[in-house]
Amino acid sequence: MRLVIARCQVDYAGRLTSHLPMANRLLLIKADGSVSIHSDDRAYKPLNWMSPPCWLIEDRNIWTVQNKAGEKLVISLEEILHDSAHELGAEPGLVKDGVEAHLQELLAEHIGTLGEGYSLVRREFPTAIGPVDIMARDADGASVAVEIKRRGEIDGVEQLTRYLELLNRDPLLAPVRGVFAAQQIKPQARTLAEDRGIRCLTLDYDKLRGTDSDEFRLF
Amino acid sequence: MRLVIARCQVDYAGRLTSHLPMANRLLLIKADGSVSIHSDDRAYKPLNWMSPPCWLIEDRNIWTVQNKAGEKLVISLEEILHDSAHELGAEPGLVKDGVEAHLQELLAEHIGTLGEGYSLVRREFPTAIGPVDIMARDADGASVAVEIKRRGEIDGVEQLTRYLELLNRDPLLAPVRGVFAAQQIKPQARTLAEDRGIRCLTLDYDKLRGTDSDEFRLF
DNA sequence: GGCTGGATCTCGGAA
């Protein structure tokens, strides 16, 4: 990894065109060839960048980064204030816990959260337009399609609506009801869902994760 | 801006929990207090980060970054390989060209792109569920709602469908037809749009921008 | 290779 602090201006031409006037910035050149340009604020997003695979050509004070798609980043350097290189070695990688995939696992394990007598058909139930997060049957054996989100917004309701429309054309499954399950459901999404006869279910991640044997406590 | 290269492990607890095993990484501490942790690949995304406003407390070899929401990043340092600070000064800011806003401007200027005799009602036509990109009238004075995207996908068709549903309840406007305009329209989006009686229109950014007087050439 | 959908999305604007 090479760290350069420099007074520079930057022009990008690719999916859009952009221009950065002359100023001091950090240039980050990584081992995979990627380049990013940071100002002294914002943690997440660089001002400009080129994702790998891409190639940096240094021609005196003009640096050009290019990729196969023809996107181009041109950095004009006026003054270099710092330039250092560092060997970092392998990155073991980030371990995450608490994303949507976990919610799906947990709800599948605790399918009774949907209601008494519910049973799991399968996770990632395949359809022509993509997999339904969870297919289940209620106590009477009727099909229920569940869409799971961490944050329930309108897009998720639209997604579930498309699935239901398709699933209800299958005489072996129909009628299929929908459940929109999320840790948090935005009011607009809830309104739209309920307008369409879709049940909303707020999930409590900690409670789902907490105990594998809640049922015991009932006795 | 402070640049630290260090052997460290990192734990984040907030919107999710995550763990980074001990390894060498770049720690970026910016003037606004934000902190990000980069490995030696990927230009765009840090492994972990805390966005401003947040506060860093250095207690010997344990650094803790926290924000008001209670999100917490704990960095355990084993060895510091580099540590430097740099004054960058003000960032003049990025100037962009070629985003959706420009398409909207250009199509409004060249409303005839929609067809002979079309006239502009207004851009950002307000509705209860958000602004319609462009409202126009055709040669016969009938209302036309236009949704503009750089890349036309299913979400955009759904968005326009919601607008049309609402607009058609207004007797002063109804009947309102829809046009889905984009630089590129995905086949699935086109199919869905046409199923719903929405016209698809592919926009040529360069042609729209190119000449203000194409009409002249017809003579 | 393309396509789909999640993301600690981030970021900006408007109500």
Next chain:
DNA sequence: TTCCGAGGTCCAGCC
């Protein structure tokens, strides 16, 4: 403040 939509979205997973 919340809501909403764009983004050079990026990115992983699956086909």
